[in-house]
Amino acid sequence: MSNDRDTCSKCGEKSIIKGDISLRTSKTNEIIMVVRQDHGVEKNVPLQSSVCCKCGFVDFYVQDPIHLKISSEDRPINPDFKQRPMLESDF
Numbered sequence: 001m002s003n004d005r006d007t008c009s010k011c012g013e014k015s016i017i018k019g020d021i022s023l024r025t026s027k028t029n030e031i032i033m034v035v036r037q038d039h040g041v042e043k044n045v046p047l048q049s050s051v052c053c054k055c056g057f058v059d060f061y062v063q064d065p066i067h068l069k070i071s072s073e074d075r076p077i078n079p080d081f082k083q084r085p086m087l088e089s090d091f
């Protein structure tokens, strides 16, 4: 994967619109990502996006990918969640 943020990963043109483009919901002003559904764990992480002005392709980046890993301290948000056993491969 290219680290070049100016290049569209779909059409390959250096046509990514300059500057930070953020998305927000009308209520919370932040994107909420539901992740690790296997474990019922939800985590929020700020999303960054880039938009290609040639083909309209939208790419997303998260600012803190490490945050999305689950740890043994993470608990399902729903206490009734039937958790499957955590496996070594989950970390």
Ligand SMILES: [Zn+2]
Pocket: 008, 009, 010, 011, 012, 013, 015, 052, 053, 054, 055, 056, 057
């Ligand atoms: Zn493009």
